[in-house]
Amino acid sequence: MANKSRIDRVFARLLMNHPYGWALYKKVSAKDLHPGTCGYFDSDGDWKILKIQNHLLDAESREPEPLTWGPKSSESVVCRQIGGSIGAPAMALPVEASVKLSVQCQSEEGAFIVTENPVLRHQIEDEGAAVGWVKANTAELVKTYKSIIDHHGIWIITKTYTSHRCAVAVMSSKSSSIELGISADIPGIFTFTPSSEWKSSGTDSAFEVHEDGQGVVAFISGIYFSKRIFGSELKETRGQDEQKKRFLRGKKEDIKLEEEEDLDSQEEYVVELFNCTASQE
Known part of the structure; x- marks a missing residue:
């Protein structure tokens, strides 16, 4: 792969062009990750819940909103229908999917996700x-999970998009291509079905299929909290541009850079406070 980052991080970065939050390559059940949960992604990219006495699991959430999704891909990926009939009822094809979709990468890396409909959007009422x-x-939190906060930071999940079944793929060369059998029972809307299957043209692609009766999490949004160099409060980070080096990080250099940036901001604050005090005297 041209980019030496881990596949799950490449996947999340490439799908930032969609306005749904962070895309998850590894399987996470909706019963473990949903709005109101507090947790972290460990060194392997697995989601872990933090449990303390006054937990957020009872946070007030809006009613889930059902959505109809087609495939989501990075800007470097082109999808083309290569067979089947759009609008053919899925129930009429119990063994084979009604449409074949060719997924081709036009640069050195690409990402793709397709879900079974409906996709449910869950979010808390009050961030x-x-x-x-x-x-x-x-x-x-700091007393119980100091080491975790120091090394990984923690997340409060505010929004998720889930589906009972989804397929994810990362392509690592310009020649990468994948064929996917899917259903198109709604005109123009492709969806993943129990009869769907991947077919890869080579070894330069990675793909997985995830299923869970309670839902598989496809995208998340949340608020990230990390330690500060000074003070006892946790530093709050919102928005993908600000969260990017935290969510996609994996190297010690990235963590060191984050700490240096935080130290710089703290030094600026101390200088500003000193100047303000001096002027008052």
Whole structure:
């Protein structure tokens, strides 16, 4: 792969062009990751829940919103229909999917995800309440999970998109291509079905199929909290541009850079405070 980063990080980075948050390559069940949960991604990219006495699991959430999705791909990927009939009822084809889709990479890396419909959007009502919860429980979090916060930071999940079944792929060369049998029972909308299957043209692609009766998480949004060089409060980070080096990091150099940036901001604050105090005198 041209980019030496791990596949799950490449997948998340390449699908940032979609407005749904961070795309997950590795399987995570919706019962373990949903709005209101507090946790972290470990060194292998697996989601782990943090449990403390006053947990966010009871946070008020909106009613799930059902959505109809087609495939989502990075800008470097082109999808073409190569067989079947759009609009053919899926129920009429119990063994084979009604359409074949060719997924081709036009650069040195590409990513692709297709879900079974409906996709459910879950989100908490009040993100401010989530931030308040972290502030109220910072002492217990730092006491119980200091090492985790130091090395990984923690997330409060605010929104998820889930499906009972989804397929994910990362292509690592310009010649990469994959064929996927899917259904197109809604005109123009391709969906993943139990009869779907991958076919790869070579070894330069990685793909997986995830299933879970309670839902597989395809995309997440959340608020990231990390340690500060000074002070006892946790540093809050929102938005993908700001979260990118945290979510996609994996090298010690990245963590060191983050700490140096935080130190710089703290030094600027100390200088500003000193100047303000001096002027008052």
